[in-house]
Amino acid sequence: MKKSHWYNYLWIWSVxxxxxxxxxxxxxxxxxxxFFLPLIFAVGVGSKGFCNRYCDRGQLLRALGGQKGFSRRKDVPDWMKSKAFRYxxxxxxxxxxxxxxxxTYQVYTGAAELRETVTLFWSIPVPWSFAYAGGAEPWAAQFAFGFYSMMLTSAILGILTMLAYKPRSWCVYCPMGTMTQMICRMKAGAKKESNP
Amino acid sequence: MANQSKRHAVVDTMLCVACGACMEVCPRGAITVWKGSYSVVDDALCIGCGLCAKECPASVIRVEDRP
Structure with missing residues (x-):
């Protein structure tokens, strides 16, 4: 068994x-x-260092699926790892x-009202006004509700595929992972290699 | 090399998502993610234990007989 590193505990940040x-x-x-850290790694140094070590979600899925054993550890379906699906x-x-x-912009201009809901799976509104008592610029609050919706939705997706497939199967179709790999491959000038 | 294992890990670089899960579990430190693009196995270090193949979320690592 390999010893733990400090970054293995970054799942705490997710929680x-x-x-x-x-x-x-x-x-x-x-x-x-x-969002920015993986991009800085990719654009700055052409590395997936964030995914490889410092992604809190990756560490969370590893801890829950791998160490705690909640994952079925089955192979992801072929379509899920296809370029078409990932892109x-x-x-x-x-x-x-x-x-x-x-x-967010509509709220900023006053064309729309602030909606104090978290939207799961881009369609299911969950009342979330308990976590906001006003005080901030409405657009800043709107962005927060929207961003949290996205983070929560993707975390749930990640946990579902962790349970069904391999612990870190979210990493296969994680949009940030796909985008940073694309950037890294472009930077590396990695030519399409014929697989041996 | 005299003490090389019979089997070794082979990565499908076209489908590798470069997440680094394999690198994390490799007991020999034989795997690196090449320029954020795909995993590369150091054949001289690999002992063909298969931990990486088991961990790979995309299941794109196979343990094969060395040529």
């Missing part, structure tokens, strides 16, 4: 992040760390992200 969202939705902004899911995720930014 803290989602817990904080129950108390004050504005903490959801901190989720941007999980398709990335495109879908980006579209939903753009839609969320659009809603």
């Amino acid at each position: 803290v992040y989602f817990a904080m969202g129950f108390f004050h939705i504005l903490f959801a902004w901190l989720g941007l760390i999980s 398709g899911f990335l495109a879908f995720f980006m579209a939903m992200f753009a839609n969320m930014l659009c809603m």
